[in-house]
Amino acid sequence: MKIVKPSSLLIAGLAAIGLTTAAHAADTITVVSWGGAYTNSQVKAYHEPWMAKTGNKINSEDYNGGLAEVRAQVEAGNVTWDLIDVELADAVRGCDEGILETLPLEELPAGADGTPAKDDFIAGTLHECAVGEIVWSTVYAYDKTKVAAAPTSLGDFFDLAKIPGKRGLRKTPKVNLEWALMADGVPADKVYEVLATPEGVDRAFAKLDTIKGDVVWWEAGAQPPQLLADGEVVMTSAYNGRLFNAIVNEKKPFDIVWDGQVWDIDLWVMPKGTKNKAAAWDFVKFSTDTQRLADQAKYISYGPVRKSSFAKVLPEMQPHMPTAPANFKNPLQNDFGFWADYGDELNERFNAWLAG
């Protein structure tokens, strides 16, 4: 007799009521990503050529990050997502908890210049359960028409005297605490060391306190350019690609301040028990080859994770990349290990701080 866990029953019940989509044909895969200009770039660079090449179909869905849906689907044994674009911290955590498939990384194609995949991918962008795609950064931007003195450094974001007005920040401690410390004079390479101490956390929150009354908190990546365009804020943190889209494609009078950018990577992961593993893996191999990664950077300014793709990125896109030398002067890499450990506690404290 098969014993069904009560928890999986619950989820199965929920899934039956709300979450299930129609059964897929064998050659349709569901690819889940963050929506907006970013998903658009993936559709143009990966989905359309792959569909044309293989005749398979891709059902593209949006989500707002996190592993909740993946966990629910895996625990219920009813996996409807085949491939998900996640942040590194979630990829590692999902792998540890066993809700993601381990991937045969050795099958990834070599770079266009013949370099084996494991050397062609930037260090740290391949993981047991995940294959990297892009390097992206959280930066801040301001509206050129609304500020008298243009901000140049991270410190200016916290300087209400120099630039009065509302600021937009993502409603999470991630990046905000790092920025607070960097603006308070902690060098980028010491940030996580300081943040791991109770005094460091106090210091970061004290710095955030100085602007707390003037912050508009956003949650979805599409919100900050909108807040800026509405004049709801004079400057806001945002993902660099979304800002690129607003500045270049929508001709908004925004400017990006690259100082203190916090960079991270996005990766493909597969929920454990996906029914279309072969097709999904074929798509991963296709979408992360040299050409496709370079193509993706045509549509949005997120850097490719393959070294061999850099040379193929269009010259006019180069200056918008987070990794362009002129932009990459004082960067900080998001430390997924730190956030895996302290995320729960800092989130709790952050939520309490917000509510207080």
Add this chain to the structure above:
Amino acid sequence: MAAVTENDGVMRAADGTPLKQALARATRMNKMRAFLLTTPLLAFILVSFILPIGLMLFRSISAPEVAEAFPKTLEVLKQWDGEGVPGEDIYATLAAEMSDRDNRFNLGKAGTRLNYMESGFRSLMNKTTRRIKRAEAPFKDAFIKIDKRWGEADTWKTIRQAGSPYTIRAYLNAIDLTQEPSGDIVAQPEVKQIYVTLFERTIWVSIGVTVACIALAYPISYLLATLPAGTANLLMIFVLLPFWTSLLVRTTSWIVLLQTNGVINDILVWIGIVGDDNRIQMIYNMTGTFIAMTHILLPFMVLPLYSVMKTIPKDHMRAARSLGANPAIAFMRIYMPQTVPGVGAGSILVFILAIGYYITPALVGGQDGQLISNIIEYHMKKSLNWSLAAALGGILLAGVLALYWLYNRIVGISNMKLG
């Protein structure tokens, strides 16, 4: 077939059974048939309502991860007196369980569970698991060499505590308490206290929204109930149209109206009531949450009120007037008491809906307009701490049930009228 021959004073049916018995059987059959008719509904409620709630409550106390990952270690730990550092046997058992390849995913889940209790446990477990496979006896030194926390009694006490498959930790956490490794229950540090504040805020907002809805809906419903049918129907459209519109659309419309460069602020600036530099902040705070929630929940008050008012005969007021009451007295003593069932029904609807609201506060609440549901959603979707989410939900459920009980005691649930 037996005839009705015996003559002992008992009335019998044609087949000889006592009439009383036959009647009882017929009634039972009827009851059974009626019950069978309702079984689909009962089954539906059981599967879609009672069962999920039960499972949610179960999840709030269940914590099997550590027990599944380290059954042997926990067994050995039972003998440990909790003083100083445990013996080599415990370290060796843990090392064996950590090296077991089949145990791998249990280890990840156990690390997550332990991390809820003590930040840093996840990486401690991951780091140790990676390195202990290559270590050799004595394991005690090997563990302490990997991380000095393994040499502390508290680390082991935490593991021992987490080993129990059932725990009320999530409930403690949900009311801003925590359990120390020693087993004492203490208040969370002040910087982490949030849930009690949010529960209080949620209740106050819900009460506020309910009161605002009564104040707004009462005159509207009165107007609807007393106007001629044609006009009333037209007005009714104004109530129903927003009611049928998507929640998200209405919330977003409020953002357009209320934001700093929004319609209302623009009008105020144009009239000259406020200066261009100090526009009023009406959204991304409590004001925004309150206004949008009141608007969205208003129809839930208008509809029951209207249907109750509609049934109040106009003669009552006329009779009161003819007996000498002035309009105010007549309204207060004759009309209003008759609308109480509608107010009650509307209030309980609005209040219970308000207490679980999360989309509107999430969109327009900003930092101080968040309610408890937003945190539940956060723990469901982002932190994946489902037991805490379930515990918070459990408390909310208990609150609603208590409210229902109170309502029944004071107003009487039979007095509630929805239409």
